[in-house]
Every structure is written in C-alpha cells, then in structure tokens.
Amino acid sequence: MSVLTAEQRPVQAGVPTREGALVGVASGAVTLGVAELLAGALVRFLERGGTPSPLLAVGGAFVDRTPAWLKDWAVATFGTADKTALAVGMSLTLLVVCAGIGWLGTRSRRLAVGLFSLVGLVGLAAVLSRPGSSPGDLLPTGVGLVVGASLLSRWLTGLAGGDEPVTPSGTSTEARGMPSRRRLLRGAAGLGVAGTLGVVAGQALSRTGRAAAGALEALGLPVPRRRVDVPASASSDVPGHSAYLTPNADFYRIDTALFVPRVDPTTWTLRVHGLVEREVELSYADLLAEEHVEALVTLTCVSNQVGGDLVGNATWTGWPVRELLARAGVLPEADMVLSRSADGWTAGTPLEVLTDDRAALVAVAMNGEPLPAEHGYPVRLVVPGLYGYVSATKWVTELKVTRFDADEGYWTPRGWSERGPIKTASRIDVPRAGDALPAAGATVAGVAWAQHRGVGAVEVRVDDGAWEQAELLAEPSVDAWRLWTWRWSDPEPGEHTLSVRATDATGEVQTDVLAAPAPDGASGWHTVTVEVGPT
Ligand SMILES: Nc1nc2c(c(=O)[nH]1)N[C@H]1C(S)=C(S)[C@@H](COP(=O)(O)O)O[C@H]1N2
Ligand SMILES: [Mo]
Numbered sequence: 001m002s003v004l005t006a007e008q009r010p011v012q013a014g015v016p017t018r019e020g021a022l023v024g025v026a027s028g029a030v031t032l033g034v035a036e037l038l039a040g041a042l043v044r045f046l047e048r049g050g051t052p053s054p055l056l057a058v059g060g061a062f063v064d065r066t067p068a069w070l071k072d073w074a075v076a077t078f079g080t081a082d083k084t085a086l087a088v089g090m091s092l093t094l095l096v097v098c099a100g101i102g103w104l105g106t107r108s109r110r111l112a113v114g115l116f117s118l119v120g121l122v123g124l125a126a127v128l129s130r131p132g133s134s135p136g137d138l139l140p141t142g143v144g145l146v147v148g149a150s151l152l153s154r155w156l157t158g159l160a161g162g163d164e165p166v167t168p169s170g171t172s173t174e175a176r177g178m179p180s181r182r183r184l185l186r187g188a189a190g191l192g193v194a195g196t197l198g199v200v201a202g203q204a205l206s207r208t209g210r211a212a213a214g215a216l217e218a219l220g221l222p223v224p225r226r227r228v229d230v231p232a233s234a235s236s237d238v239p240g241h242s243a244y245l246t247p248n249a250d251f252y253r254i255d256t257a258l259f260v261p262r263v264d265p266t267t268w269t270l271r272v273h274g275l276v277e278r279e280v281e282l283s284y285a286d287l288l289a290e291e292h293v294e295a296l297v298t299l300t301c302v303s304n305q306v307g308g309d310l311v312g313n314a315t316w317t318g319w320p321v322r323e324l325l326a327r328a329g330v331l332p333e334a335d336m337v338l339s340r341s342a343d344g345w346t347a348g349t350p351l352e353v354l355t356d357d358r359a360a361l362v363a364v365a366m367n368g369e370p371l372p373a374e375h376g377y378p379v380r381l382v383v384p385g386l387y388g389y390v391s392a393t394k395w396v397t398e399l400k401v402t403r404f405d406a407d408e409g410y411w412t413p414r415g416w417s418e419r420g421p422i423k424t425a426s427r428i429d430v431p432r433a434g435d436a437l438p439a440a441g442a443t444v445a446g447v448a449w450a451q452h453r454g455v456g457a458v459e460v461r462v463d464d465g466a467w468e469q470a471e472l473l474a475e476p477s478v479d480a481w482r483l484w485t486w487r488w489s490d491p492e493p494g495e496h497t498l499s500v501r502a503t504d505a506t507g508e509v510q511t512d513v514l515a516a517p518a519p520d521g522a523s524g525w526h527t528v529t530v531e532v533g534p535t
Helices: 017-046 054-064 067-106 109-129 135-159 180-214 284-289 322-327 351-355
Strands: 267-273 280-282 293-300 310-321 334-339 344-348 361-366 380-382 396-402 425-430 441-447 455-462 482-489 494-504 526-531
Touching: 017 054, 017 067, 017 109, 017 135, 054 067, 054 109, 054 180, 067 135, 067 396, 109 344, 135 180, 180 396, 267 322, 280 284, 280 344, 284 425, 293 380, 310 322, 310 455, 310 494, 322 351, 322 361, 322 396, 334 351, 344 351, 425 494, 425 526, 441 455, 441 494, 455 482
Parallel strands: 267 396
Antiparallel strands: 267 280, 293 310, 310 361, 334 344, 334 396, 361 380, 425 441, 441 482, 455 494, 494 526
C-alpha cells in the first residue's frame, strides 16, 4: 500500500485525539525500531564507514551545529554527561512531535502522514550528511519510514471508523468479539513497545559492531628512545589531592563523537598532504618503526570552567610531529596544519608549535598503554600548550599543511577562537567547597598549569588577606601541571574563602579577570568557601 496516495477519510465527530497521539507515538517507535535494527545490522555485519542510524546521525548533525554558547551551557550544566542529555532531549522531542502528528491525524490523515514523512526526511538528510556516508546508509531509515508511515495511515483510518482491516495481521476484528478500536489501540501499543525494544537492540548491535571492527588487539608498542621519569616528589599524599599522573580510566573525555570511532590499526593510515614537497602516507606499522619519545603533557579543554576538571596529565608515547612534517617537506607559505579524524572532526594548529622543539606528538600510547578507544586509538595528536580543540585530534587520519586564511578547524566557525593557547590556571583540590575544617588548621592542596611556560609560583589567600606562597612540588615537565600545597595554621573559626593564583615561569601572574570559556578559555581565580569549626 502506498502511503502517500491513501485517500483522506471524512472527519468523524468525536474521534478521540488522545488515541491519535498514541498511534502517532507508536508509528514513530516502529519507524525507529526498524531503522535502528537495520542500521545496527549494517554496521555490525558490513563494517561500513558512515552513520546509518538515524538517531546517531541526527544527534551528530545537531552536535555539529552547536554554537559556542550552547556548548558552554551544556558542558556547564551536564558536564561530560552532555551526550546522555542530548539523547534524552532528542527522545522527548520525538515523542512530542509524533504525538502531535498523530493528534493532527484525527483531523487530517493526509496531513499527518505528510508531516511524518517530513520528519523521516530530516533523518535521511542527516544520515547522508555524516562523514563517510554512502547511499546504502539510507536504507534502514527509508525502510523504517515506509513501514511506520503505512502503519500510521492504517491506524488513523481505523480510528476514523474506516472499514479496512486495521490490525497488522489483517484479520477481521469484529469477528473476535472485541471492539475494533480497542483492538487497534492494543496492536499499536504492542508494536510501539516492540519498536522501542528494536531501538535498544539496534544501538547495542551497532556498538558491538564497532568494537569488533576495531579489533583492539595491540600490535605492540614502540620502545621510546627517551623515557620520562616522574619523581615521587611530584606528588603529595594529601587525601583528595590530584595524582600527578591521571589514570587513563579517570581522564576527562571531550569530543563530538556520539559513538566512539573504532579504527582498525591494520588498515589505518595517516596522510600528510597540502603545502608539502611530497605527500607522505604512513601505516600503523610504519609509524611504530619510527623513533618514539615519551613526554609528560597536560591536556586541557577550552570548555573547562575555573576550578573545573576538564584537565588531565599523562605520559604520552609518540613520534614527534616535527619529524613527520620534515619528511613531507613543508613549503614556506604554510602557517597551519589542519588535522582530521576518522569521523571528520578537524583542528587547526599553528605550524610553529608543531615544528619547534616541544613534544608535539603523533601519539600511540597513554601512560604506557595503547591509547584507550575514547582517547583516540590507535593514533592521536598531543600538542603541549594548546587547548585540545585546536590540537589534540583523536583517531587522526590526515594532516593537511595549509594556511589560516585558507582553512579553519571544526570549532572556529562555531564561535571559538582560531588560536587556543592555554591560559595559566590554578585549582584548589582540597578542601572542597562547604567542608568543615578543624580549628587546628588544614592542608590546602591543588594543581596549577601554564603549559610550555611552566609554573613559577602559586599563592593562596584567606578572605582578603595577604597572598602567601604555596609550596611547589617537583615539576618534571613545563608541559605538564604542577602540584602544590599550603599549610593553613590556626585559622579563625567561622566561614572563610580561600583563593589561589599561579604565576608562570616567565613571571606573568594569572589574571583575575573573569571570563567564560567561549571564545578562548575561562579565566579568573578559583575560590573555595569553607567553615572552620570552634576549638
Ligand atoms: N576526533 C576528535 N578529536 C578531538 C575532539 C573531537 O571532538 N574529535 N575534541 C578535542 C577536544 S575539544 C579536547 S579538549 C580533547 C580531549 O581529549 P581527551 O578526550 O582524550 O581528554 O580532544 C580533542 N580531540
Ligand atoms: Mo576541548
């Protein structure tokens, strides 16, 4: 039966709009159930590059259209659960839209089916717009849409008192002695639940598919020509103080990927092209054969709020980007490298930070282990001194040597600064806001970072008192954060606010000017208010 030629039924008095809403939602659930199951199967068994799942495609397209202020708000409100928040928001929106369409359908079936198909077209357009998509990716959503729209049309006909068989099995309903409308609604509700289960199953299927496609077997790790040494004096034993090295499992994760790209190292390549004398294409085996170094680098997200935790420190193992670029031979007019990931994300990095003597790496390992999938397996970039959004491309597959006046990274047209040097910052880890402290005093402890300049001093102040020097722990690398402690002796009982500020190794004091993360990183001093108890 063709959905678009179904003739309009005469409007009947007293058609219950609530029942219309229910069949609308059920049709939506069936559409998505069919589409997500087929999409899951496509990814699982054919291991394709695109995003055939309409939910992931629409989500991804939405994320790509997120302006700076909205990303700021989402990260501030939901933190790293912003992807879950997006999924919940999308589900609720779809629910309301489908209910509305079904409700309208009790007046005009043709309008409802038309609107329903329009929503489906949005899904199809999103699927086609995703990086690596091919026309075959349209199949799941297309089939789901035909099934869902047909059911919607049949159910609306049935509700309007139509004479066609209205259950999916096509049997006559009156014959069983059950009023046809009730039977119809039961059928719709049942298929709606089945559709929802289909969505869950389809999503699970595509996740295992991507895991299998990645075949996360380690091809072995390179032995670095230079190892880093982290002295015990870089860390403290103050409870609640950050560990000098952030364990991989606790490392913050920020990216636009709604599913973690699973990149197979046996087929992975890195292509260097653009303003170069000769293009270079490396396999993973080629990369491992190069001389790797180890480096301590603290990554920071530009979305980090003052006092926030979108920052982490690790030992990275990789091949210096400078050596790779030298192999390609950079032409003199170039001033930027646009790196691209397997899922189409890009970062624009100033050429000079990739060619000076800092440890900008094509990295394969994090804290001595192969990169975890969420942190860019098999290969990512790590560049000391720049926020991640302009440098730290995960799942990297391409370096285009270019110019700032010819290309731009993913976040630049979305309201973030073209250049993203990390601002000097400091954070109080302990005590935490609202803690009750003993009158005898407490140890205040935290971290400070001024990547590639180094941290020269950290000062702490109680209320509006004088700034006092904190004790700095060892700094094995100027590209990494530095831990500090300060002993607070004999505090006055009552409420107090502690502030911290850092000075970088060039002597520049961290600014107290408050700035939101957009467009180029938050600034201002971190403060923590605590209560000191009576003796
Ligand atoms: N492919 C890809 N790489 C990416 C991003 C992304 O969205 N996609 N986000 C960047 C940003 S904004 C940051 S802060 C760092 C975070 O790296 P992490 O998740 O390993 O901590 O990755 C960068 N690399
Ligand atoms: Mo970021």
